[in-house]
Amino acid sequence: MSFFAKSAPRSDTLEVLGETVTVVRKAQKNMYLSVRPDGTLRVTCPFSTDDGEIIRFVSSQADWLRKRKAAVDQRAKTAGLEYKDGDAVPLWGTFYPLAVRNARPYGVSVQDGTLVLNVPAGSTREERAALVESLYRAQFKAAVPPLLRRWQPVLGVAASGVTIRAMTTRWGSCNTRTGHVTLNLRLVEKDPRCLEYVVVHELCHLIVPDHSRAFWNCVARCVPDWRKIRALTNEAVKEPLDE
Ligand SMILES: [Zn+2]
Known part of the structure; x- marks a missing residue:
């Protein structure tokens, strides 16, 4: 040979x-x-x-694989989106149809289960995507404080600050030295319980830095069905069924 x-x-x-x-x-x-x-x-x-x-x-590598595949699926779907009238956009675990209108005032809003984009004639995909992104950020920003108010007193800890960032490899992280928590903006696409689970997860790291049994006990005290929710977090959002 x-x-x-x-x-x-x-x-x-x-x-x-x-x-x-x-x-x-x-x-x-x-x-x-x-x-x-x-x-x-x-x-x-x-x-x-x-x-x-x-x-x-x-x-x-089954767990890792499930996560990677869901991330690839989700990205392929979102990357393929043109944000045109009738496209479906994920928000809090369900898909919202987009209504793209040439109307003022320009901006984005949720109306009767529809994401309404008011844009100038000839808007680009990037402009429409940026509007959806701004809605995502606003929704996410509004969702976090009630979760902190709910779970910080239960756990007896407080995050020193929270950053929202679009990340590709993790749902959240916690700097146990500074107490700063970072949350993945993409959680806005998932069922709201996913964000709640990740917030609890990161707050529990302020008590137990590692993923030991004590840590998961801490998570389970707040979210008894955390295994189910964690699995849901790692799944791609399901397409709506045809009616
Ligand atoms: Zn962790």
């Missing part, structure tokens, strides 16, 4: 967790798993890796 034949990557597929995984064996030391932009899975690994090792590796 020539040198080139031996070191050329070899591509295969495997079924793991009900998914078809593209396996590329090549000259590398470690095994890596990724979710492609089209939602399919790909593993790259050393030539010597057998199928059993790959199946075990992919299975051990």
Whole structure:
């Protein structure tokens, strides 16, 4: 066998967790798993890796995979949105139809279950997206203080401040040294219980910094069904069913 034949990557597929995984064996030391932009899975690994090792590796990443796939799904959907009349936009766990009108005053509002965008004639996708984003921020900003007022006294802690930011890899974070909490703006697309769970999660970090049993006990005191809500947080928002 020539040198080139031996070191050329070899591509295969495997079924793991009900998914078809593209396996590329090549000259590398470690095994890596990724979710492609089209939602399919790909593993790259050393030539010597057998199928059993790959199946075990992919299975051990089930939680991570679910999260990545949901994020990829959601982004693909949102990235494909033109924000045109009749498009559906996620807000608090449900899809709202957009009504795009050439009317004043320019701006965005929620009216009878419809997101109304008043825009000048010839508005661009970016302008319409920015309006939806401003609604997201306003809705999110209004939703946080009642949650803090509800849960801070219960837990006996207080966040020193809250930042809302669109993030791609986490729903929230807590700086346990400064007490500052950061929340992912994308939670505005999810069921409101998801934001509540993340707020409680980050506040509990002010008591228990790690994810130990004591930490999850703290979360469970406030959100007994946190496992269910956490799963919901990591799922893509469901499309509305046709009536
Ligand atoms: Zn945490």
